[in-house]
Amino acid sequence: MTLSAPIAEPGAGIGYRARPSLRSRIAGGRAGPVLVVLVAVLVLWYAGAVLLNWPTESARLARGNPEVSPAEILTATLSAQRPVLPAPHQIAVEIWNTTVKVSPTAPRSLVYHAGVTLGPTLLGFALGTLLGVALAVGIIHSRTLDKSLMPWVITSQTIPILAIAPMVIVVLNSVGISGLVPKAIISTYLSFFPVTVGMVKGLRSPDAMHLDLMRTYNASGRQTLAKLRAPASLPFLFASMKVAVAAALVGAIVGELPTGAQAGLGARLLAGSYYGQTIQIWSALVAASAMAGVLVWLVGLAETTARRRAGARA
Amino acid sequence: MSAAPSLAPAPVPVPAVGDEVIAARKLGLVFGTNDGSVHALKDVDLTIRRGEFVSFIGPSGCGKTTLLRVIADLEQPTAGSITVNGMTPGDARRARAYGYVFQAAALYPWRSIARNVALPLEIMGVPKAERARRIAANLDLVGLSGFEKKFPWQLSGGMQQRASIARALSFDPDLLLMDEPFGALDEIVRDHLNAELLKLWATTRKTVVFVTHSIPEAVFLSTRIVVMSPRPGRITEIIDCDLGAERPLEIRETPRFLEIAHRVREGLRAGHGYE
Numbered sequence: 001m002t003l004s005a006p007i008a009e010p011g012a013g014i015g016y017r018a019r020p021s022l023r024s025r026i027a028g029g030r031a032g033p034v035l036v037v038l039v040a041v042l043v044l045w046y047a048g049a050v051l052l053n054w055p056t057e058s059a060r061l062a063r064g065n066p067e068v069s070p071a072e073i074l075t076a077t078l079s080a081q082r083p084v085l086p087a088p089h090q091i092a093v094e095i096w097n098t099t100v101k102v103s104p105t106a107p108r109s110l111v112y113h114a115g116v117t118l119g120p121t122l123l124g125f126a127l128g129t130l131l132g133v134a135l136a137v138g139i140i141h142s143r144t145l146d147k148s149l150m151p152w153v154i155t156s157q158t159i160p161i162l163a164i165a166p167m168v169i170v171v172l173n174s175v176g177i178s179g180l181v182p183k184a185i186i187s188t189y190l191s192f193f194p195v196t197v198g199m200v201k202g203l204r205s206p207d208a209m210h211l212d213l214m215r216t217y218n219a220s221g222r223q224t225l226a227k228l229r230a231p232a233s234l235p236f237l238f239a240s241m242k243v244a245v246a247a248a249l250v251g252a253i254v255g256e257l258p259t260g261a262q263a264g265l266g267a268r269l270l271a272g273s274y275y276g277q278t279i280q281i282w283s284a285l286v287a288a289s290a291m292a293g294v295l296v297w298l299v300g301l302a303e304t305t306a307r308r309r310a311g312a313r314a
Numbered sequence: 315m316s317a318a319p320s321l322a323p324a325p326v327p328v329p330a331v332g333d334e335v336i337a338a339r340k341l342g343l344v345f346g347t348n349d350g351s352v353h354a355l356k357d358v359d360l361t362i363r364r365g366e367f368v369s370f371i372g373p374s375g376c377g378k379t380t381l382l383r384v385i386a387d388l389e390q391p392t393a394g395s396i397t398v399n400g401m402t403p404g405d406a407r408r409a410r411a412y413g414y415v416f417q418a419a420a421l422y423p424w425r426s427i428a429r430n431v432a433l434p435l436e437i438m439g440v441p442k443a444e445r446a447r448r449i450a451a452n453l454d455l456v457g458l459s460g461f462e463k464k465f466p467w468q469l470s471g472g473m474q475q476r477a478s479i480a481r482a483l484s485f486d487p488d489l490l491l492m493d494e495p496f497g498a499l500d501e502i503v504r505d506h507l508n509a510e511l512l513k514l515w516a517t518t519r520k521t522v523v524f525v526t527h528s529i530p531e532a533v534f535l536s537t538r539i540v541v542m543s544p545r546p547g548r549i550t551e552i553i554d555c556d557l558g559a560e561r562p563l564e565i566r567e568t569p570r571f572l573e574i575a576h577r578v579r580e581g582l583r584a585g586h587g588y589e
Contacts, residue, residue, distance in 0.1 A: 209416050209417075209418060209420045210420055210422065212388055212414075212416070213414070213416070213420055214437075215387075215388060215407070216386060216388070216407065216412070216413075216414040217410065217433075217434045217437045217438065217485075218407055218408045218410055218437075219437045223437050227422075227433065227436065227437065228422070231422070231424045232424075234424075310423075310424035311423070311424060311425070311426060311465035
């Protein structure tokens with residue numbers, strides 16, 4: 001191999017650049033920190049699984065063979081049928097078996113259950129966002145609403161959702177409404193709150209000078225809302241929508257618990273806990289958090305698009 | 315008062331003696347605060363006629379911005395009377411009698427420059443084709459043609475303030491109220507914009523009320539200078555500034571200019587503003 005300039009002369013090596021090492025690419029990128037945390041969580045998780053499953057598994061194995069070796073117990077703690085804490089790979093296998101290996105419409109399919117929960121989540125999120133924005137608009141335009149409504153909005157969230165959910169389901173069931181709508185209402189109940197609080201702040205965020213400007217044009221309240229308050233509140237709207245969409249998912253899952261629903265992630269959690277199927281519980285939990293992650297990411301995507309259109313810095 | 319010979323004959327460029335645009339009589343404003351009341355304005359008597367360029371100058375706290383805000387119906391006086399175009403300030407505001415330029419450009423960051431200039435036109439229901447025409451004309455007037463699609467953060471501070479002037483002019487008000495519009499800019503940009511503003515005033519023949527704390531700026535721009543002093547905010551002196559219509563930047567080194575500047579400084583000192 002010949003170089004155009006000898007190594008030791010001026011100008012040598014110009015135009016040649018070392019390829020970034022794998023390590024620096026991982027550490028420098030956005031994936032690096034996430035990977036480090038993931039590895040740490042997995043290590044802790046495996047340690048936890050061994051520790052927590054040790055007593056039951058060692059007792060079980062000792063019943064058949066008093067001379068059981070620690071290595072055998074160790075293997076058993078990571079492959080138990082009904083572990084106290086399942087190992088990550090057990091959950092991974094369970095998820096694989098209930099998503100890829102079965103038809104998405106089968107009652108065993110996690111995709112099917114996730115779909116059942118997704119419907120009310122999205123409906124509840126949409127209704128909650130609309131309700132939240134409507135309440136915020138009312139609150140900032142009327143002192144009376146501000147004083148009368150805001151305490152109730154806050155009080156509404158101090159009541160445990162687990163106490164309200166059964167009542168909503170039972171009452172609506174008695175008037176013949178069941179399935180998606182009652183769950184969506186519980187989602188709405190949880191998701192309107194962050195939107196209301198965020199939007200009250202967002203709609204009040206324009207500074208005095210921007211508001212004075214509207215006044216010099218003799219703009220109506222509606223024009224000020226449309227041309228100043230609403231666009232100024234967009235960052236607040238998206239931040240609160242991210243909280244709201246996750247809360248909506250929690251609401252839909254909680255809505256599936258009290259009636260012993262047959263389908264949905266909540267039903268999977270409940271059934272799993274009835275029969276001690278911890279692996280099933282954990283795989284439903286992982287599915288729920290993955291779904292929440294995707295939903296929050298989608299809201300973030302919508303935010304990026306909206307910000308681009310509003311001429312934000314790249 | 316003896317004028318410098320070279321400048322003496324130039325008349326003050328007020329188109330005939332116009333009608334009263336602003337007339338304040340015994341105007342007063344008291345702000346109630348937690349630790350007692352503040353006399354922001356006291357016994358202000360002032361008449362501004364069509365086509366004048368009047369500056370309010372004084373130390374901070376002298377009520378110059380408050381007086382401008384009373385004219386704009388952004389503050390309510392607590393004593394005396396004031397009319398704008400023969401109406402109450404509120405009616406004048408509702409009739410969209412004035413364009414207001416703030417200390418900061420106050421452009422909406424989510425709107426392009428063109429759409430910022432369009433903002434008052436949209437609110438006033440100007441049809442789209444007419445909007446486009448006025449955006450182009452006013453951006454041209456302030457020398458911002460070609461920047462229509464830029465967003466405010468892509469422009470320098472001086473350009474942003476020019477855009478805000480285009481916005482104030484877009485609906486063609488006869489009266490322009492400017493609250494230290496160039497206060498946040500560096501001196502080179504300020505000089506440039508002062509010259510531009512004079513040109514703009516000469517072409518549009520609008521009445522301008524201009525708040526500043528810079529003596530050279532006030533003398534360079536104005537046909538009359540209202541000197542104010544604080545505690546309570548009041549007018550201590552009104553100085554005619556008859557430098558004529560043609561005012562190149564070099565005029566600031568002429569004896570006549572320096573003499574007026576000196577009188578303004580004396581007026582400010584007499585008001586105990588700086589002691």
